Amino acid sequence: MCGEGRIQLSAREWGRLEAEFKRGPPAHGFTDDQRWISGRIKTLIGRLFHKGYTVLGVAKLLKRHGWSCQVPVRRAIERDEEAIEL
Incomplete structure (x- = not known):
């Protein structure tokens, strides 16, 4: 694991x-949404560089x-900004 x-x-x-x-x-197999979260970054670092960070270590690195x-x-896809302004 990676510490300071x-x-x-x-x-x-x-x-x-x-x-x-x-x-x-x-592009890295995380298809359920478009967010980079610490756990995914931890996994990506392991895959790319064979280095083991903790989730906290990833947060510190970032x-x-x-x-x-x-x-x-979170906003609905159907959200109509013009209608909201009116």
Whole structure:
């Protein structure tokens, strides 16, 4: 498992991980929604780099690189923004 000061991703590995984020979760077999969650990122790091991070370690890694946790706002697909404004 990865703790502070132990196994870390190199700059090259981090660059590759960010590129994989841009491809999206479905490109890595996570087809139920479009969110990158810590557990998925943990799995992706293991698959790509054979390094074992904990979910907390992933959160710390992301924070170190300027990423923040986002809570998605759930909205209906049928939502009509124009009708809401009226």
